[in-house]
Amino acid sequence: MPTPSPGAPRPAADPGARDAGFFATLPKAELHLHIEGSLTPARLLALGEKNGVELPYGDEDAVLAAYQFDDLQSFLDLYYQGMSVLRTEEDFRDLTLDYLEVCRRERILHCEIGFDPQAHTERGVPLPVVVSGIGAALAEARRGWRQSGALILNFLRHLPAEHAMATLKAAEPYLDDVVAVGLDSSEVGFPPEPFADVFARARSLGLRCVAHAGEEGPPAYVWGALDALQVERIDHGIRAEEDAALLERLAASRIPLTVCPLSNVRLKAVPDLAQHNLRRLLHRGLLVTVNSDDPSYFGGYLSENFARCAAALGLTLAESAQLARNSFAASFLPDSQRARLTAEVDAWESLQA
Numbered sequence: 080m081p082t083p084s085p086g087a088p089r090p091a092a093d094p095g096a097r098d099a100g101f102f103a104t105l106p107k108a109e110l111h112l113h114i115e116g117s118l119t120p121a122r123l124l125a126l127g128e129k130n131g132v133e134l135p136y137g138d139e140d141a142v143l144a145a146y147q148f149d150d151l152q153s154f155l156d157l158y159y160q161g162m163s164v165l166r167t168e169e170d171f172r173d174l175t176l177d178y179l180e181v182c183r184r185e186r187i188l189h190c191e192i193g194f195d196p197q198a199h200t201e202r203g204v205p206l207p208v209v210v211s212g213i214g215a216a217l218a219e220a221r222r223g224w225r226q227s228g229a230l231i232l233n234f235l236r237h238l239p240a241e242h243a244m245a246t247l248k249a250a251e252p253y254l255d256d257v258v259a260v261g262l263d264s265s266e267v268g269f270p271p272e273p274f275a276d277v278f279a280r281a282r283s284l285g286l287r288c289v290a291h292a293g294e295e296g297p298p299a300y301v302w303g304a305l306d307a308l309q310v311e312r313i314d315h316g317i318r319a320e321e322d323a324a325l326l327e328r329l330a331a332s333r334i335p336l337t338v339c340p341l342s343n344v345r346l347k348a349v350p351d352l353a354q355h356n357l358r359r360l361l362h363r364g365l366l367v368t369v370n371s372d373d374p375s376y377f378g379g380y381l382s383e384n385f386a387r388c389a390a391a392l393g394l395t396l397a398e399s400a401q402l403a404r405n406s407f408a409a410s411f412l413p414d415s416q417r418a419r420l421t422a423e424v425d426a427w428e429s430l431q432a
């Protein structure tokens with residue numbers, strides 16, 4: 080390639096060149112990430128072998144080939160099977176460190192990591208093992224490269240609310256790294272209202288509240304999460320677009336949506352990325368953020384989500400920078416840290432000009 084002579088005009092930026100590597104330089108936060116969904120095929124196979132868990136895959140390619148989903152439930156069936164390899168504190172530590180290393184590589188300066196305690200206690204792994212393992216990794220990353228991070232304790236909505244309440248009570252001695260509670264798993268047929276008492280108790284403990292809603296479920300579930308659970312953030316929320324009054328409320332109250340574009344395509348919540356409503360929601364004035372959800376299952380980490388959205392939706396650099404700013408605005412960070420990290424996005428954007 081010829082070297083441009085000094086003073087030659089800089090070639091126009093090629094939008095195609097803005098790949099995941101480019102977006103890995105963008106400072107951002109990730110607010111919707113299930114740590115169990117970041118279990119890489121390599122780690123899955125290694126832990127399966129170490130712990131003597133029989134898996135139906137011969138190699139990493141076979142794992143990836145199995146990740147073809149028809150909807151949320153078909154994914155969840157594989158997701159719960161995959162996490163069965165997680166047994167010891169060290170397993171949870173290694174799993175979490177794998178993801179935190181991604182944060183380091185991709186300039187994810189702050190992460191709020193979801194985990195599903197019931198999915199582990201149900202199969203005999205004690206809660207302190209889970210929390211201590213994840214917490215050890217967070218502490219290591221904080222010490223190692225000043226990674227900022229916190230945990231979101233998610234309840235499985237396909238189990239009874241009493242089970243969620245018992246889980247919260249059992250978790251109360253272990254909440255040091257936990258900033259919020261959430262609600263996840265199978266959505267349709269499991270509205271949020273039965274969990275109102277659990278979320279009220281979480282608030283009384285000083286925890287923030289989020290919930291998955293409006294991924295596959297109707298806008299009524301988003302209303303339910305806002306009114307019955309009093310959440311401060313909606314995970315997914317893309318189906319809110321079907322309800323004009325709901326969109327107005329979300330915009331007026333600045334309730335963030337943690338949108339997961341590649342997940343939505345893989346689980347067929349949207350037919351393809353070019354038809355995703357991320358950009359429309361952004362332009363409706365919603366506090367929209369981009370997230371990877373379960374990156375090992377859905378084809379990419381956070382920077383890949385940014386790159387694929389930029390290409391499919393024609394996002395400008397200013398829009399991508401806005402999405403990154405939103406990620407800090409939507410986080411549960413204290414104001415001072417949020418302002419400092421947002422300034423890093425401003426600096427990144429001015430470098431691109």
Ligand SMILES: [Zn+2]
Nearest residue numbers: 263291314372
């Ligand atoms: Zn999710």
